Amino acid sequence: MKMIEEAFATNWIAPLGPHVEAFERETAAFAGVKSALALASGTAALHLSAELLGIERGDVVICSSLTFAATIAPLYHKGVECVFADAEPESWNISPKALEAALADCDKRGKLPKAVIIVNLYGQSCDMEPILALCNRCGAPIIEDAAESLGALYKGKQTGGFGKFSVFSYNGNKIITTSGGGMLLSDDEGAMARARFLSQQARDPAPWYQHTTLGWNYRLSNILAGVGRGQMLHIAERVAARRRIFDRYAMELGDIPGISFMPEPEWSRSNRWLTVLTLDEPLSPLSVLEHLSGLNIESRPVWKPMHLQPVFEKARYFTHEDGRDVSAELFRRGLCLPSGSSLTESQQTRVIDAVKENLDRQNKKA
Numbered sequence: 001m002k003m004i005e006e007a008f009a010t011n012w013i014a015p016l017g018p019h020v021e022a023f024e025r026e027t028a029a030f031a032g033v034k035s036a037l038a039l040a041s042g043t044a045a046l047h048l049s050a051e052l053l054g055i056e057r058g059d060v061v062i063c064s065s066l067t068f069a070a071t072i073a074p075l076y077h078k079g080v081e082c083v084f085a086d087a088e089p090e091s092w093n094i095s096p097k098a099l100e101a102a103l104a105d106c107d108k109r110g111k112l113p114k115a116v117i118i119v120n121l122y123g124q125s126c127d128m129e130p131i132l133a134l135c136n137r138c139g140a141p142i143i144e145d146a147a148e149s150l151g152a153l154y155k156g157k158q159t160g161g162f163g164k165f166s167v168f169s170y171n172g173n174k175i176i177t178t179s180g181g182g183m184l185l186s187d188d189e190g191a192m193a194r195a196r197f198l199s200q201q202a203r204d205p206a207p208w209y210q211h212t213t214l215g216w217n218y219r220l221s222n223i224l225a226g227v228g229r230g231q232m233l234h235i236a237e238r239v240a241a242r243r244r245i246f247d248r249y250a251m252e253l254g255d256i257p258g259i260s261f262m263p264e265p266e267w268s269r270s271n272r273w274l275t276v277l278t279l280d281e282p283l284s285p286l287s288v289l290e291h292l293s294g295l296n297i298e299s300r301p302v303w304k305p306m307h308l309q310p311v312f313e314k315a316r317y318f319t320h321e322d323g324r325d326v327s328a329e330l331f332r333r334g335l336c337l338p339s340g341s342s343l344t345e346s347q348q349t350r351v352i353d354a355v356k357e358n359l360d361r362q363n364k365k366a
């Protein structure tokens, strides 16, 4: 509220202003990159990444299949060929083995990808070292979709600084929010100057409105940047709160036969944006979801992988190993529990009791 009041008091009610500049500076320092650009959404940041990489109709991009559609939507709209790679069971993120197979196939077809889009799912980093090695070998730039992983670490380093371009989202459901917003991050200051230009309607430096190209109106407002700055002061507490919620669910539900929780490899410190569980067959996550819904408790299925989406039914897809489709398995078996940072202990207890009740019933039937 203090920062919003400051925006009003100084009459900076615009898609630029001191909060925008400070939010960018503070976020770049947080992620350990040279430059950050505050935008209206994470999707806008993903779109600008594609523009900056010069991706055009007919180009190939490789993308992690297990994600939300916003990861790939800006590239789909550019008319690129989307090739999807499976998840690895260790982190649920892009499988280096599947990525290697996808790259080899691109090479064989003489169409190396213009970008590899990786996603830090549910607040957990990808295993960056093998991914960077593979992408560097074939010169494919990485777009790191860190929309869900603000505050998460890979080998002790913040996510959001591993891609040629990286993206945060401040959508209403994220660990911190500006009600809606995003950030583009990169060490390439030349490209970021271009991104700034494109995000502000591509106005040439002339005394009149002149355009050698056209751009977009993608900037974040000074008021919302104030909200973001205020929220960023509490990011460590939010991560700690979400991790506590995960630990409690895992402790209280972990002994139920057939239940597991999203793993955290030793190189990762997830922000546990969402607590996600998986159930062994024949236990049904949809049955849990419906039971919770009947008690007015919202839970969500795991993202439906892109290669299973009707819109991508013809896309190439590479699995983690022959005969094993990990992302399809996670979609079939997974469920996201309520995980908001402000969830009280008694609310958590309600969720835990409801999950236990449903799974006891399912286990008796099985």
Ligand SMILES: Cc1ncc(COP(=O)(O)O)c(C=O)c1O
Pocket (backbone or CB within 6 Å): 040, 041, 042, 043, 044, 067, 068, 070, 071, 119, 145, 147, 148, 168, 169, 170, 171, 181, 182
């Ligand atoms: C993985 C992922 N990528 C991209 C986005 C898009 O971000 P935004 O909603 O800020 O456009 C989201 C969330 O909405 C997301 O979860």
